[in-house]
Amino acid sequence: MDQKTTRDPAMTDVARLAGVSHQTVSRVLNDHPNVREQTRLRVRAAIKELGYRPNRAARALVTGKTQLIGVVAQNSTLYGPASLLSAFEEAAGEAGFAVSVGRVKVLDRESIAAAVERHRDQRVAGIVVIAPNSSAADALADVPAELPLVTVDGDPERATPLVTVDQGVGAYDATTHLLDAGHQTVWHVSGPTDWFDAAGRVQGWRRALELHDREVPPVMAADWSASSGYRAGQMLARMPEVTAVFASNDHLALGVLRAMHERGRRVPHDVSVVGFDDVPEAAYFIPPLTTVRPDFAAVARETLGLLLEQVSEGESARPRRTIAPVLVQRESVAPPA
């Protein structure tokens, strides 16, 4: 009578319709071998007819496991983290896992610990933490060892399973590309120094210069914003000896481009610039930006793989994966004047 009150069909309803016990329905659902083919078909038909959908809460209650993965990420729209998250959600979805995202305003120990706790409340099967700076990495010490955990963009020195873009290689390639174009040396506008990504890029840049026996100019420290890139660019633009700049991300590069433009220094004629990230609009900067493209989808896949290994096997043998980025050449690099 009352349509609203009729509850969703449960396993016993399917069993009754198919003329079997609910346990047999459960067996069909979980692909147990010992079910006669004919029975299996009958149960499948009943499931379909009733529009039955298994109750995950009930399953989770008895098995003690969920199909949920928790992700802790900063509440920012920085291109890198956002791309990573999006790619991870897609990968996890395809593998049949739901992803619960816990956003954190600042990457301090307390906030991250709280987000991790919320995920544990939900009894997630595992956790992914996008922990790009040291305070975030420190917070991971609080995570209990029995909870499967993978860190992305985290501390390379730490023992936790980690997936990350190979910042060093990307920065090395970018710098070498500028040297190959004929520049004496390359200046660097760095991201925040407590970010591992930024630190890795600084190292790759320095290694490239040292390997080619070039002078290593002082690092221009900035945050990730176009605004700070602009400020760094204003200083660089005033120094005539600066002919090549490697910026730690594309938005910093954008700020540098604007500073150069305002100062009348043409890019790439007077100064060459390389960025990092390959944001979609980088090809439409003035001029189109040569940059380094990380493969976020690959990072996401590896992250999921590493996590699922831990979920099923306990411990993983190779707890570290690095994804090499690719240099994308556009029009912001030229030989020095």
Next chain:
Amino acid sequence: MDQKTTRDPAMTDVARLAGVSHQTVSRVLNDHPNVREQTRLRVRAAIKELGYRPNRAARALVTGKTQLIGVVAQNSTLYGPASLLSAFEEAAGEAGFAVSVGRVKVLDRESIAAAVERHRDQRVAGIVVIAPNSSAADALADVPAELPLVTVDGDPERATPLVTVDQGVGAYDATTHLLDAGHQTVWHVSGPTDWFDAAGRVQGWRRALELHDREVPPVMAADWSASSGYRAGQMLARMPEVTAVFASNDHLALGVLRAMHERGRRVPHDVSVVGFDDVPEAAYFIPPLTTVRPDFAAVARETLGLLLEQVSEGESARPRRTIAPVLVQRESVAPPA
């Protein structure tokens, strides 16, 4: 003995330690009134001592409700949707809800229906669909009426509860701002025509021109990319009568800026440009971009509010909320030469 096997404490463990029944523990947890203060404190102490955390699966099983909200969003890093999502996750987290994100590669009916089904499998309390174009909006017809649903950036003509930025007002303000600067008329580079956001902005732009009795130039249709903005810009740059352009988002505007630059048309001296979104780097375009800033956090809050109203009260009285954006003036607008 075996530490690994010791299971998490359950309600009965807390009850035993506190010397009460498990039901009393449940009452304390759910803030039922009829519990003596002293008992309450004793239970709280026991909870803390054991590190007890309620099992959500068990609760969901008996109540038939979860504290999970499903979000369906496209797998893109477009600034608007990404900001919205991030803001929503934060708002929901603060309200004690977990957010499960289902990413969809393309916004067609089938993909969205599948994503909604996955969320229903999880027995989410409600669903938010970021449905910015008509195919996405069509897919919502498949969502069963009893499932609380809020659409964001969806079809204004449809009856589903909807929260959206007031595109019309934003576009109207942008256009009027250009007219007020002295321009005869304003050209428009539009986003994809099947997106409601884009359509709303076209309408606002047209309304402003008509209200001021100006000629309405043909719409330059594009997608959201800097690349397509560049192509549209190349055409506009060739027409000397074009002195003011309103682009449907900041990346389109970026493409327009580059096209103008290449053609030797100075912004804002020869041509004024206004964008939409206020992406963080817009202040560092060449020149800094005047644009329209939507309040994504407000959209997120309203969305959550509308959804929770439906969850608790069944139906909502005011199923439509619109958030007015704000014009941000920078340096890309000037009187015509």
Next chain:
DNA sequence: ACCGATGATGTTAGCGATAACACCCGTCAG
């Protein structure tokens, strides 16, 4: 001093699945 109302607590019965075990029935080796 008795009664019903009220507050504080305990007891019992599920929610919907899986796990463990029991059972029935053929088949096949001895």
Next chain:
DNA sequence: CTGACGGGTGTTATCGCTAACATCATCGGT
């Protein structure tokens, strides 16, 4: 012919919680 074996199925217990009802003391009103 019999008993061990194993495939196919059913029965029962259980996960951790909340809902509903039961119980018992306390208390104010007549």
